[in-house]
Amino acid sequence: MLKLIELDKPVSVQPHEGYWLDIGRPDDYEKAIEEFETMKNTLFQ
Numbered sequence: 405m406l407k408l409i410e411l412d413k414p415v416s417v418q419p420h421e422g423y424w425l426d427i428g429r430p431d432d433y434e435k436a437i438e439e440f441e442t443m444k445n446t447l448f449q
Contacts, residue, residue: 423447
């Protein structure tokens with residue numbers, strides 16, 4: 405994103421009202437695995 409700004413390219417955002425979890429760290433990934441079973445019906449409606 406910083407590179408796009410540096411190159412004077414357009415950058416935008418979009419609102420999101422759903423569930424989102426960053427899984428970039430191992431502990432966050434583990435949390436996602438744990439939560440998936442309880443949330444899968446909600447996530448796949």
